[in-house]
Amino acid sequence: MTEPQTAPGAGQPDAGPAQRAPETPGAALRAAPPTARPPAPRAAPASAPGRRAFVRRSAGAAAGFALAGSAGVLASAPGALACQRSGRAPGDGNGGGGPEEAAGYGPLAADPEGVLALPSGFAYRVVTRAGRTTLDTGEPTPGKHDGTGTFTGPDGGLLLVVNHELKGPRADWENPVPLTDGLVYDPAAAGGCTVVADYGDRAAEWVGLAGTSTNCSGGTTPWGTWLTCEENSDRAGENGMTRDHGYVFEVDPHDRAANLSPRPLRALGRFDHEAVVVDPVRGHLYLTEDDSEPNGLFYRWVPPSGFRHGRGALRALPDDAGSLQAFRCFDDRGRLVDDLSRATRPGTVFGVDWAEVPDREARELPLREQFGEGRVTRARKLEGMWWGDEGCYVVSSYARDESPGPSHDGQVWFYDPRRRTLTLKVLLGVNPEPLAAGRADGPDNITVSPYGGLILAEDGAGHQHLYGATGDGTTYPLARNEVDIGRPGRPEYGEFAGVTFSPDGATLYASIQAPGILLAITGPWRR
Template sequence: MSLSRRNFLKSATATSVAFAGLPALAGCARADGITQPWLNQVEGYGALVADPAGLFDLPEGFTYEVISTVGDAMTDGLVAPGDFDGMACFTRADGKWVLVRNHELTPDEIEKSAFGPDAAGLELIDRDKVHDWTDDGAPHLGGTTHLVVDPETLEVTEQYMSLAGTINNCAGGPTPWGSWITCEETEWQVGGDARVDHGYCFEVPADATGLVTPVPITGMGRFRHEAIAVDPASGCVYQTEDRRGLALFYRYIPDVPGELARGGRLQALAVRGQPGLDTRNWTGNSLPVGDWLEVEWVDLADVENPDNDLAERGHADGAAMFTRGEGLWWGENECYFACTDGGPERIGQIFRYQPSPFEGTDRESEQPGRLQLFVQSDDARVMEKCDNVCVAPWGDLIVVEDGDEDQYIRGVTPEGRVYTIGRNADADALGEKSEICGPCFSPDGSTLFFNIQRNPGRTFAVRGPWSERSL
């Protein structure tokens, strides 16, 4: 990965303001004259053009390819499983790109199984590499797939299952050493249709050529994992928790940087001098947008969470309270994470965390890390239910939505202003539009990949004049 948020911080004192506090631009009409229900706060890439195919609207000059669809025959003999979610892109040794993609599936979603509804595909794999099975001998259906993409033509030359038998693989994140950490968003424990506890992270190398042996990274904790981001300087791994009402923001300090499964220390973020701070702003803007807060970290015990109360215990010890932590991505010496239902309107917040120069060491208190509420949406037309995020090569934050109405891809400038990049134009028979997931750029910055999760699930590749937004 070679993405960085170049020039994201224009100065050490740069701050942002809430979306609603910025002047909205006029001209919220499509090129065909249809009024659009959104507000851009900067010009962005211009108005969206209605897609003749009815799949995805983009600005003029941008084009997409659908490179994978649920049910496609894969090169390993299986079929592309359903519920596409988090994703990242890597460069393979031969120059081809590798997308590692999550599948947010539970054991009962047989119709979306990579093995087919009759599980015939199990004959094609090593059953010892399936992490868990139901009581009646059916495999758990979450996991990851690899897509090998030709950078010139965007043709998928290989597609295969790379992790099998997990549950609800929602998001995750890339590592600096060339792997994908996939996260189970669940607290499902042994019993019923589970033979092992779930709610762990798993590492999948980008250069895997087939199914890997599933190894839960127990030191990173067991909870409703959403996403991770790795600080390449310290080796610390940050984690979000998609839990309604009370969620924490976590840090894992591995005993050996880059070797996460060998153990480490799990902590939760707390704000200095404000133990248990409620950052959600559900009852008003008690946490102002743009202010910086010094932080400290609370050590957590019993991180495998036998009573599913890790967040409650951490909060009781002083950890800050977040809500529905979702997308998380590393930028230039800082990370950004979304809280989907934060803010007075409960339609989304984005935080950023800047680590200490002594992150994860005994000297950390000399110059603590700091937290900022970077943006907060008070108007669904600007942004509704921010979810997965990534950092664009030109320095902006790319945010996809999981809202109640239309689903958009948004860009956020270094000053915290939002603009619209695309819209899911496809609806199911009931008029519902599926969430957008897994945004990530190709290593050369030319192509934005993302998923539409359902109806059916599709993976898109978008190219266009990205340089028009260069800083």
């Protein structure tokens, strides 16, 4: 099928939010069944009032770190991780200004165990660690923790599904995901997911999916499952693989039997997937692609008429069910935007239309190469996503020479499906000193906090942080990775990944991908 070649409204300029017709509602969702509450938290959080809508903000573009605020996002000084409204950059426990200037929960205190620096009053637990903790079968926890979903579990516990971003043959990895009978897609592949039952004082872990490749991010569903994404599209016969890869799989943390005989969700396309979210009103699924040459795309899957979401429903669909589409952005004069790097000011709003993907199985060409120049909008490293504020937050980690617009060290966009608009909420200027105190770059995984604002997991070139923002547009550091995996004189820190709150908001889970540590963070949370 040939994709559309004109702007929304038959080539007319985008009408803007107030004049756009809402999307046609799609499939209804079945409500997830109620489950038991998790154990009482160590530090009870304040109540979490409803999130405020984003307001358009900007901090001077010359600052090199320009951000917009809402449920409370960010505005900051040059390269700074935290700031006063004056633009002064306070310290994060690693140099900088004094604590009286600090935003958020205060400066970060160094960890005597050398794992995680946190503000005063906060604490962490190591839930699993690659090669050290063990599964219920006695095998070691797999490595390269990544995207993670949390669910209320039985007996007062929490269930987590944890991706393991292991690429290529199993022999390449010390701790691949074990090939558990009945749960294997491709016995040659090293990746997959584990399910962790966390009870606070103890944890259990087992395999949810094995034999997949490069399980990067994914997303939770309203019906209580996890969609895990392969960020690798090797064909059978490539890199030792025996089956095609590049798919999304569904993992049910509550029902081991539901995960038997893994089946890729081919209707969602075969490409280097990063993350997926579900629109709980319309039933659409949104998917990001982390790729280059050419840059990746942002996709939408529209379910077939009459389809109802629920446990196992996606697995039962035909491979060509529904419609897979790539997005096309237009400026206020109706001109197609070729790449999101063109946006240079927070608050920039684009109109959005969608183009049908001709061959979602990528039999001849990768999906992103099936569109010629001037047909779709691209972006470098489209990564984490999270549904919140009745729309979808989308991360582009950076842009360099491969992108036609100015270089940057991260963007966060908000897609509003009702208005069909994409708004730039966060823009990080290029960070010239990645190892300097308080510097931030390369946002990756993202979550909307129940206390307002966003929490971003850093995957940059220097120190790695979890950072967030207050509702008035002030950014703050929440945690810093102190596990140095580099050589003497050349420090190196693994990325943060899998950032997500427990269903009751008491615990923030996040992983340090290398050496592979799943952490539970508790403290005096407040809005």
